[in-house]
Amino acid sequence: MNNREIAAVFEQVADLLEFQGANPFRVRAYRNGAKKISELNESLTTIAADPKRKLTDIAGIGKDLADRICTLIDTGSLPMLEELQREIPSGVVQLSRIPGVGPKKAVVLQRELGINSLLELRAACEEQRVRSLKGFGAKTEDAILKGLAIAEEAGARMRWADADVVVQNLLEYMRGAAGVRQMEMAGSYRRGRETIGDLDLLIDAADGASAMERLADHLQVEQVVGRGDTKMTVRLASGLQVDLRVVPTESFGAALQYFTGSKEHNVVVRGLAKQRGLKVNEWGVFRLPAGAADSDAKGEYIAGRTEDEVYAALGLPCFPPEMREARQEFVLAAGELPKLIELSDIRGDLHMHTTASDGQQSIDDMVVAARARGLEYIAITDHSKRVSMAHGLDADRLRRQWREVDQVNRQVEDIEVLKGVECDILEKGGMDLPDDVLAEGDWIIASLHYGQSQSRQQITERLLEAIENPYVHMIAHPTGRLINRREAYDVDMDQVLAAAARHGKMLELNANPARLDLHDVHCAAAKALGIPIVINTDAHSASGMDVMRYGILQARRGGLTAADVANTQPWPEFSKLIAAPR
Ligand code: DGT
Ligand code: CA
Ligand code: CA
Ligand code: ZN
DSSP states (O other), X not given: OOHHHHHHHHHHHHHHHHHHTOOHHHHHHHHHHXXXXXXXXXXXXXXXXXXXXXXXXXXXXXXXXXXXXXXXXXXXXXXXXXXXXXXXXXXXXXXXXXXXXXXHHHHHXXXXXXXXXXXXXXXXXXTTOSTXXXXXXXXXXXXXXXXXXXXXXXXXXXEHXXXXXXXXXXHHHHTTXXXXXXXXXXXXXXXXXXXXXXXXXXXXXXXXXXXXXXXXXXXXXXXXXXXXXXXXXXXXXXXXXXXXXXXXXXXXXXXXXXXXXXXXXHHHHHHHHHHTTEEEETTEEEEOOTTOOTTTOOOEEEEOSSHHHHHHHTTOOOOOGGGTTTSSHHHHTTSOOOOBOOGGGOOEEOOBOOTTTTOSSOHXXXXXXXXXXXXXXXXXXXXBXXXXXXXXXXXXXXXXXXXXXXXXXXXXXXXXXXXXXXXXXXXXXXXXXXXXXXXXXXXXEEEOOSOTTSOXXXXXXXXXXXXXXXXXXXXXXXXXXXXXXXXXXXXXXXXXXXXXXXXXXXXXXXXXXXXXBSOHHHHHHHHHTTOOEEEEOOBSSSGGGGGHHHHHHHHXXXXXXXXXXXXXXXXXXXXXXXXXXX
């Protein structure tokens, strides 16, 4: 964690403590600490790692805060904050973040008016109930309304995996509407984007009005934002907005194509249509009378029932939705589109943790889980000792674990179990375990968990050094970003990719929905350089292996085929890939 992130955690703690009405001195200690930290010129991680220095020597950092800083650096989270978050309704924390509200006012709004969500806050402001509160007034009310607009503008985008839960529930429910003939979720959800702004639901139904009625009645619907004859917008309790469109059967494919997007993809599609004297919109593909000004002329309907039909009318293949970003797809369409990777192509999972470090289950449990998912090989890759809060393994413990892995592997006939490790790349550079230890493993992952706020040059050099280490097979989660939570560390990915290609090393696509790291564009860049990608779950429990499908979606957005992904290879082939002379 870098200073800015630690400061943000302390600010959050202060907000929550204040909300709880805690001792103001305690609240101030956290706020002060946050302020001091954000003004520091030196990384807390560096100071904490130096045995000759103490965090408490920093002005404004007492024993209490110093301990919490250590916890944050070691684990990336703070149990105290998590507990506070459990106790305090998240809606109220949300309130306090609205510009013009703040924690003090949030407390009053919650206590006096029972407001727990942004929607309730907006309603209260619009009904002018806020201005009558002591210390608020009409000006404050206005400021809060403006603040709400800003917050909505910045509106958090939901991770795909979280949106997927909402989508599955919604589709299941809407299938119960009368006379539904076809139903699809279009938009960024269908394209498998990392985050989703809103949901775009298309329904072809005998009775559109009753489909809209059913959506309005959905328990998850907090507000019907707008409603027309064929279009309705609702906001769900999760904050996600859903645009429902009722579409005639002969236009369903055209609407699906149109509302799947992306906008950029559709711009190119319309351009190509125009070259053929055609016009394409959400109602269909139309042939224009010769010499007609395309925007006005109606034209003759020639396609629209299915997406296949729409693209075919334009002389284009039906692009998988994940490809529709106006990147490479129109170039690829000149030949045959690549057959994108599917979940069933995966044969191995090469990043997972057990109780030896921060996992929740044993090696045997993970083998059982792998078998249930049809895998042929797995690697046990617990953390190395640097990750002290995860009880990372030193050389002795790792060697003992590897003997156990060998034993399990001998007993298990149907699955190859590899002796692996997720070895930290140290802040000062170099690996957390000596080469002679790494040499005894089957599968060595290098990853960078600490010193993430270092300069671009430092981080890049640390990664390059790991790639050059003859015993390292793969770099895990190469950019370190956490979606909606933490930016990637500053790294020169061009150099990392070039080095991986030069040294024949693999790069991970970590399938954890919070990571999805590599990004799609980097997957495409790696593919172009012939770098094998490995899609791993980084499972910390048996069920953790279920995230593989998110990684597959991301790989598809990167245009990867099974051949581009090393862990689609059968075990005999994969074993050759990793046994190459070092
Ligand atoms: P999101 O919701 O921000 O995650 O991203 P999308 O791609 O789902 O965007 P959204 O919901 O605004 O619209 C869905 C698709 O509908 C979009 O990819 C293309 C199409 N679309 C929507 N509005 C327009 C528009 O004004 N012009 C054009 N050409 N296409 C649009
Ligand atoms: Ca959308
Ligand atoms: Ca939309
Ligand atoms: Zn891991």
